[in-house]
Amino acid sequence: MEPYKEETIGFAAIFDVLLKIAMVVGPVVGYFDQIASIRRLKSSAGFSIDTCGVLLISSIVRLFFWFGDRFDITLAYQSILMILVQLVLLYDCIKYRYPLSPGPNRRWFWNWHTYKSYILFMGVLTGVLQIFYLYLGEYDWFIQFLGYLALGIESTVPMPQAWENYQLQSVAGFRGMLGLDTSQLHERLRRSPSYNSLDEIL
DSSP states (O other), rough: HHHHHHHHHHHHHHHHHHHHHOOOOOOHHHHHHHHHHHHHOOOTTOOTHHHHHHHHHHHHHHHHHHHHHHOOOHHHHHHHHHHHHHHHHHHHHHTTOOOOOOSTTTTOOOOOOSHHHHHHHHHHHHHHHHOOOOOHTHHHHHHHHHHHHHHHTTTTTHHHHHHHHHTTSSSSTSSSSSSOOOHHHHHHHHHHHHHHHHHHHH
């Protein structure tokens, strides 16, 4: 093999690794900033806790989709990291949030008093998905349904925060870069000339 060809392949391999790391870490970077802000201010006011719910549920569903349709493992790693980061963010939101109103108008879903309640819900969700997967995992329509479901849920990421900002008439307490659709990001990168040229070289 020619030295130039070996050098090109080596550079392409390094670039491919860096690109995949960026796809895994990039979508969660903004949430580290949000976590730091909540801890610094000791208040989660202004940040919609529903954002955590959307990303936790969509990431869990996407992992089951990955088990049925082994696409690029980068998105699987991305989902795992997103789950871990959102669990930390959710914990801080509950720890530093304002007291919940006991009135009859208080929403009952994803607005519980304790962190344990959220963990219990996600455990039940994971268990239900596992049961469905065991019985229907061999059917392609079910796997595709999981993929569309994960994408559909994730596409609503900006909505809870937009509604929160509208109700408060302020963006105080909210840090930017939190409305990224990671699946669309992955598809854009996969279709980019640089990514496709790497696949041809490697």
